[in-house]
Amino acid sequence: MTGMGEPGRDSDALDAAFAETVRRTGASIGALYLLAPDERLLSLEAVCGVPVEFAAPWARVALASPAPVADAVREDRMVWVGSQEEMVRSYPRTAVVLPYPLALAAAPVSGVRRWGTLLLMWPATRPPHMTPRERGNITSSCRRLARLLEEAAERTGPARRERPRAVPVGAGRGYAPPALAVADFVERLPGGSCALDLEGRLTYVSTGAGDLLGREADQLLGTVPWQSLRWLDDPVYEDRYRAAVISREPVSFTACRPPDLWLDIHLFPDDSGISVRIVPSGTHLPPTPTSTRAAPASGSEADSVPARAGQLYQLTHLAAALTEVVGVQDVVDLVADQIMPAFGAQGLVLSTADAGRLRITGHRGYASDTIARLDGLPLDTAFTPAGQALASGIPAFYADAEEMRRTHPEAPPASGKQAWAFLPLIISGRPVGICVLSYDSPHTFPADERAVMTSLAGLIAQAFDRARLYDTKHELAHGLQQALLPRRLPTIDGLRVAARYLPATRGMDIGGDFYDLIRLGDTTAAAVIGDVQGHNVAAAALMGQVRTGVHAHATLGASPDQVLHRTNRLLTDLAPDLFTSCLYAHLDLARRRVTLASAGHPPPILRLPGGETRPLDVPPGPLLGIDPDAVFPVTEIPLAEGMLLAFYTDGLVETPGVDLDDSINRLVRHLAEAGDRDLHRLIDAVLSRTDTIGQRLDDIALLVLQESKGTGRDDRADRAG
Numbered sequence: 001m002t003g004m005g006e007p008g009r010d011s012d013a014l015d016a017a018f019a020e021t022v023r024r025t026g027a028s029i030g031a032l033y034l035l036a037p038d039e040r041l042l043s044l045e046a047v048c049g050v051p052v053e054f055a056a057p058w059a060r061v062a063l064a065s066p067a068p069v070a071d072a073v074r075e076d077r078m079v080w081v082g083s084q085e086e087m088v089r090s091y092p093r094t095a096v097v098l099p100y101p102l103a104l105a106a107a108p109v110s111g112v113r114r115w116g117t118l119l120l121m122w123p124a125t126r127p128p129h130m131t132p133r134e135r136g137n138i139t140s141s142c143r144r145l146a147r148l149l150e151e152a153a154e155r156t157g158p159a160r161r162e163r164p165r166a167v168p169v170g171a172g173r174g175y176a177p178p179a180l181a182v183a184d185f186v187e188r189l190p191g192g193s194c195a196l197d198l199e200g201r202l203t204y205v206s207t208g209a210g211d212l213l214g215r216e217a218d219q220l221l222g223t224v225p226w227q228s229l230r231w232l233d234d235p236v237y238e239d240r241y242r243a244a245v246i247s248r249e250p251v252s253f254t255a256c257r258p259p260d261l262w263l264d265i266h267l268f269p270d271d272s273g274i275s276v277r278i279v280p281s282g283t284h285l286p287p288t289p290t291s292t293r294a295a296p297a298s299g300s301e302a303d304s305v306p307a308r309a310g311q312l313y314q315l316t317h318l319a320a321a322l323t324e325v326v327g328v329q330d331v332v333d334l335v336a337d338q339i340m341p342a343f344g345a346q347g348l349v350l351s352t353a354d355a356g357r358l359r360i361t362g363h364r365g366y367a368s369d370t371i372a373r374l375d376g377l378p379l380d381t382a383f384t385p386a387g388q389a390l391a392s393g394i395p396a397f398y399a400d401a402e403e404m405r406r407t408h409p410e411a412p413p414a415s416g417k418q419a420w421a422f423l424p425l426i427i428s429g430r431p432v433g434i435c436v437l438s439y440d441s442p443h444t445f446p447a448d449e450r451a452v453m454t455s456l457a458g459l460i461a462q463a464f465d466r467a468r469l470y471d472t473k474h475e476l477a478h479g480l481q482q483a484l485l486p487r488r489l490p491t492i493d494g495l496r497v498a499a500r501y502l503p504a505t506r507g508m509d510i511g512g513d514f515y516d517l518i519r520l521g522d523t524t525a526a527a528v529i530g531d532v533q534g535h536n537v538a539a540a541a542l543m544g545q546v547r548t549g550v551h552a553h554a555t556l557g558a559s560p561d562q563v564l565h566r567t568n569r570l571l572t573d574l575a576p577d578l579f580t581s582c583l584y585a586h587l588d589l590a591r592r593r594v595t596l597a598s599a600g601h602p603p604p605i606l607r608l609p610g611g612e613t614r615p616l617d618v619p620p621g622p623l624l625g626i627d628p629d630a631v632f633p634v635t636e637i638p639l640a641e642g643m644l645l646a647f648y649t650d651g652l653v654e655t656p657g658v659d660l661d662d663s664i665n666r667l668v669r670h671l672a673e674a675g676d677r678d679l680h681r682l683i684d685a686v687l688s689r690t691d692t693i694g695q696r697l698d699d700i701a702l703l704v705l706q707e708s709k710g711t712g713r714d715d716r717a718d719r720a721g
Helices: 009-025 052-058 068-074 084-090 092-097 132-156 180-188 207-213 235-247 299-303 309-322 328-342 368-374 386-392 401-407 411-415 447-484 537-555 560-574 660-673 679-688
Strands: 029-035 041-048 060-062 079-081 102-110 114-123 192-196 202-205 251-257 261-269 274-280 290-293 347-354 357-364 396-398 419-427 430-439 495-502 513-519 524-532 580-588 593-599 605-607 613-615 634-638 644-648 700-707
Touching: 009 029, 009 041, 009 114, 009 132, 029 068, 041 052, 041 068, 041 114, 052 235, 060 068, 060 328, 068 079, 068 102, 068 114, 079 084, 084 092, 084 102, 092 309, 102 132, 114 132, 192 207, 202 207, 207 274, 235 251, 235 261, 235 274, 309 328, 309 447, 328 347, 328 357, 328 430, 328 447, 347 386, 347 447, 357 368, 357 386, 368 411, 386 419, 386 430, 396 401, 401 411, 419 447, 430 447, 495 513, 495 679, 513 537, 513 700, 524 537, 524 644, 524 700, 537 560, 537 580, 560 580, 560 593, 580 644, 605 660, 613 660, 644 660, 660 679, 679 700
Parallel strands: 251 290
Antiparallel strands: 029 041, 029 114, 041 060, 079 102, 102 114, 192 202, 192 274, 251 261, 261 274, 347 357, 347 430, 396 419, 419 430, 495 700, 513 524, 524 580, 580 593, 593 634, 605 613, 605 644, 644 700
16 A cells, blocks of 8 residues: 555654544544555555554455445545444445444545545434534545645655554543552442443453452453454354444443353543443443343353354455455455455455366456466366365365465475465356465465355356356447447548447446438438437447437438438338437538438537537437338538537436426537537547446447548548547
């Protein structure tokens, strides 16, 4: 990630400014995310107020993901979430892994460039709205952080950190032994008293607490309770601690110390740690907002080691992310950017079974010559365990090179890796591929880590199979679209031309919009643009029939109204249940005339050499495919020197909630202001100003013609931009 260079003055200054921001805003938790060099990921740089381990599910956030920290930097705005209810509505994936009452703000850290996001979190007890003064303070703090990052980058350049660091909220907060009077006071209280720091370590244990917990105080100090006390080793109890740290609200739960001693445990958090009261169950204390009673572990459940609560949250977070991937490359990127770091892996190979061979579809952390050697191996190869694991459906784990060498002696020298996890991707008993995570040094795989990896493999398999199907459909649709649109517009002496097609961003990237330029003679040509209802395979197929029909009738010498009339008869005979708009123009360069006819299509836009730009008044007939006897009025205009005509489909001008005439007039202004030295640049300028770069609900076709005084210049058409 882009960091502060080498540790020292720069990182100290950044940490101090970060901690001061958290303290001054009254936030209980803060996190600083920085953009990775490729600006596709936000990586966690520093946290304060919680252990670094708590932030593991969010250590890396894709810039395109629906999360507050990503929205803030992507949209360059402050994101405010005032309650858990608002979180569920606006950011359901984030709410799954932050199921606590809280409020948060995510603000962009920007200066001369985008650096990242500052995240601040408060207990839910704060007011649900942010004042302008608070917003101003956070914004100025973000500018200060950006300046520090820029100054550090100028001095030392960007650097990469392996993991985020914890920054204390304030200096000088040590945990000195309590005064004797305080210790005596605590010892006289009934039950037991403990203190935890924000990392979860016990910093104080009273004699009564030691008696109830069944361990001496000196055996517990400095330990984490759910690790030093086996009967507390359950994600339910750890989650109660997480709830207290993140929400900063009191939490209580009941646990059983074997064999049958039930204890009520009450947690009272603040910014420095947690005070804990332990009393035998049935002793009444003031009620707290959260209470969970856990059943005692027994039998085989008591002997098993449950997954850590943090791992369960991480699994949930990654599972939610896998549901949003689209193509195979998205799966590869997600596994590499989030799942690899979650397990500390340095290498990834994602392969699919194809015709008895392992075909690598994505990889990270391997040299290209190694991948070339591994790609295309037969499934029964002895070179790697991948084929064997895929055939058996059983994950394979190798903690060191010696363990791998005993069964596959060539594998360690080939890759240079020292530990591996081979995770077969299986769906309903059907193998779809294998995911290999590898390590640069020996790595043990505890039972809980193996369980989480195996669970994730099933989710990756589902996402991978969906992604392959999507890519296949996308390639088919793209190939069909390219086959139906003209490969190249013809060269016509005295006419300059350029065109562009943009598919809808929803669906299959295919649609019914089309354009064409047809040479009819040495001095005559026809320009046509049309829009078949819908943007799917059926629309594309009908579009091909319409374009073929128009082309055939035009080359036979039919007039514009007859071209549309005959094509209309063809469509009504086919009865496709889809309607088509179409605009046809006959250009006679010798007689200097343009004759137009429209079947319910938006009017073309005329720009004269003097700069006058306006929509042409072309009375439209009905859409094609409705009335077999429809009549299509004809409009004729002179072909002036340097005159420019723009034909377009409604996807370029239709905007929800905006009047169509207003949208067309806006397009007129854009065309009037665009230069015409290069028609392709003119199209680029128009598209960049008409909200077509991002999400498109409909496909767009744009065809621009200009009289060129007989220069014969040929502008190639672009089928997709």
